[in-house]
Amino acid sequence: MNPRLSAVLSSHDLPAAELQAARLDGEVYCVDECFSPIDEIDDAAHRAGSLRTLVPRRLIAARETAAWVHGVLINPPVVHHFWSNHDARARPNPSPRLDVRELVLLPSDIVILGGMQVTTPLRTAIDILRFTEHLGRRESAAVPLLSEQSGLSLRELREHILALKKTPGKHKALAALALVREGHEHLSGHTIDVVDRVDASNRIEHSVEVRGVAHLEDEPADS
Structure with a gap:
């Protein structure tokens, strides 16, 4: 196997059996459903790049998927979340691992990582606060x-959400953030971590699903 073939490998690059054998060796x-040569650093670009095998590049990684890409979740979610701008006209093959919904985003909501569109950390935090059914x-x-x-501090994040106007889910986001702040302040006196922190990767083993509202233009609709 040529380790320089690609930083992120999938069955499109090499047979699945060969990739699994290389993993065992x-x-x-x-990297989720993909693989990366052992001398490649595990970073946001790798994690985002692995999503290219799941969905078209016109879709935008969001919520827990974006949180994993940004490194605050150590494991990828069981179900990946993506936003689709109304003009994207991109529909992946049906899969129990994918949740794709339409949402209007601004260019400032999005960063490009590993060739994929990903919501910014701020947008991701707000979307988690806004759309999570049960805060875990x-x-x-x-x-x-x-x-x-x-x-931003959590207090500043609250002020940011308060400043948003005509955004569905705003009050839900504020209520969810209040719970997050309460738990965070309760744990802030501990010297070891807030919920199983992973020092090496600056990620966490147990993180939170909270969704918030990032922009006035948001009008979510199930795809």
């Missing part, structure tokens, strides 16, 4: 880290 490591440990731990990546 310690030549590659898993993983979600609650992810929001403070995403807010930190955005250069």
